[in-house]
Amino acid sequence: MCLGTIAQVVEVHKDGRAVVEDHGKRQLVLEMTVSDDDITVGDWVVVQSGFALERLTESEAREALRIRESTGGQPT
Template sequence: MCLGIPGELVGYVEEQADLGVVDVAGVRRRINIGLLVNEDLRLGDWVLVHVGFALSKISESEARAVLDYLEGLGQAYDDELDALRGSDIS
């Protein structure tokens, strides 16, 4: 199962303007933020991440609600975090 997971933008990749670094439940990964070029993304903003892309900017309260729900899924959520740990956009 592939889920859209909220991640907090914690950095940018200087050499590639369309890449950012998000933190998802303690897992940090580079993701493509190019789809949100017009969203004025700032460090600390929350985005919905799916297959390595930030699909939309979301509020912190929405991110928390989604994370709480996903944690309740148990194994599916754990599997998604394991997949995220094993991925990297370089």
């Protein structure tokens, strides 16, 4: 099973791309798949296969990261 990662947006480009950071690793993703308003620096997103799929609140992101870390990164 392939799980998305939880990452924080660190750069937003005008061409529909953004740079996100997950545990110190940066990745360029397409943000046009987030269904609501444009993402901004500091937002948390779920990323899978190079696409930002969904925006999360900071509390949702932190809770998801806490659960992942407590289960060794494996699905529960």
